[in-house]
Amino acid sequence: MDAMIFAAGQGRRLWPLTDRMPKALIEVGGRPMLERVARSLIAAGADRLIVNAHHHAERVEAFLRESKGFGVEWRVSREDAVGDVPLETGGGLARAAGLFRGEAAFFLHNVDVLTDLDLRVPYAAHTEREPRDHRLATLVVTERPTSRPLLVDDEGVCGRANRREGWEVVARHPRLSTGGTLRAVGFSGIHVVSPRIFARLKERGTFSIVDTYLRLVGEGETIAVHEAGGGAWHDIGTPERLEAARHALGGEAGVQ
Numbered sequence: 001m002d003a004m005i006f007a008a009g010q011g012r013r014l015w016p017l018t019d020r021m022p023k024a025l026i027e028v029g030g031r032p033m034l035e036r037v038a039r040s041l042i043a044a045g046a047d048r049l050i051v052n053a054h055h056h057a058e059r060v061e062a063f064l065r066e067s068k069g070f071g072v073e074w075r076v077s078r079e080d081a082v083g084d085v086p087l088e089t090g091g092g093l094a095r096a097a098g099l100f101r102g103e104a105a106f107f108l109h110n111v112d113v114l115t116d117l118d119l120r121v122p123y124a125a126h127t128e129r130e131p132r133d134h135r136l137a138t139l140v141v142t143e144r145p146t147s148r149p150l151l152v153d154d155e156g157v158c159g160r161a162n163r164r165e166g167w168e169v170v171a172r173h174p175r176l177s178t179g180g181t182l183r184a185v186g187f188s189g190i191h192v193v194s195p196r197i198f199a200r201l202k203e204r205g206t207f208s209i210v211d212t213y214l215r216l217v218g219e220g221e222t223i224a225v226h227e228a229g230g231g232a233w234h235d236i237g238t239p240e241r242l243e244a245a246r247h248a249l250g251g252e253a254g255v256q
Contacts, residue, residue, distance in 0.1 A: 001123075002100050003046035003107035004093065005037055006189075008054035008079050008086035011112075013238050022056040024111045025063060026242065029249035033111050033236065034063065038070050041107055044119035047072045050099045051111075054079040054086040075099045083206075090209040094201050102195040105130070108209070110189030112236040114245060115228070119190070122226040126192040135222040136197060137213065140190040142228045149184035150210075156224040157217055158182070160210065171218040188228055189235065 011023030018026070024034040038049055049069060053060040057080045064074050077096035079087050087095055093108065100106060105127050107119065117140065126138035139157065141150060151159035151170065154177055159170035161184065174182050187210070200221070203212055213223045234245040 001045045001104055001106060002048045002050060003041040003044075003109065004050040004052070004096060004100075005034065005041070005109050005111050006052060006089055006092055007034055007060055007111040008052045008057075008092055009112070010055045010086065014236075014242065017242075018055065022053065022060050024051075024053075024060055025056075026236075028114060028234075028236065028242070028245050032063070033114065034060070035067065035070070036114055037109055037111055040115075040119060041109060042070055042072055044107070044123060046107060048101065049074040050077060050096050051075070052077040052079055052086075052092040052096055085206065087206045088208050090201070090203055090207040090212050091205055093197075093209055094203070097198050097201075100195065100198070102198070105192050105194050108191040108193055110235075113189040114232075114234040114236065114249065115188070115190070116232040117190075117228050122190070123192050125226050126194075126224070129224070130194060133222050133224070135194070135224045136200070136216060137191050137193040138224045138226050139213075140188040140228050141185040141225045142188055142233055144186040146184075146186040150187050150225070152183045152185050152225055154180060156222055157213060160214065169214060171214040185225065185227075188233060192226075 007024035009023055011018035014023060025032045049072060051060060053076055057078050061076045077099060122138055122140050129135060147163040149161055150157050151161060153174040155175050158172050158174050161168040200216055217223055236242050236245050
């Protein structure tokens, strides 16, 4: 199984740490975030890692080389060769398309998301149900406060919102059981995606894969969700969140 780790972000909110190193190599509990995420994906069955890199890309590549890919095949998609800024999630996936084997559903995972979720569970949920409901992707979500929620009905993602900017986009009419309501959930930055996504990518350049998902939802595709439950989950985007993760994971061996 292939797994792509999004590691190209510049990590500007973590400066000055990211002035000297890529965000992916910042240590939490004595291990770089990239290593933690990679080992979690390998434990779930990944035997090829694809890592995109931009800021200090040479250091990301050197780290993977020195680590021998943690025992599996690995590839680096260098985005620093094509522009001054990263391509975001959608553009990063499109650029790396040729590195995927295209044989089975694959993971996408943000490098700055650390969790104790057993990733085999959402992968099985996707692959077991894909033939029945023809789902294109399954997104791991959590019930948590967020200013940029996904909007979810009985079948999966149907829209998203930005509470700070005051807008909401619904890509298709909600499908709700009697008495059901549209829910706002937080996206965890972990996806399981079917390889046919590559034939459906029309966007070019720098773009978010969530925008692509919403376009495809409007065209009839199913983007399902998997509820992560109440386990540990850290989105390390700020110095405060980094310190919280370091405090929580410093002695917690159960979190990858």
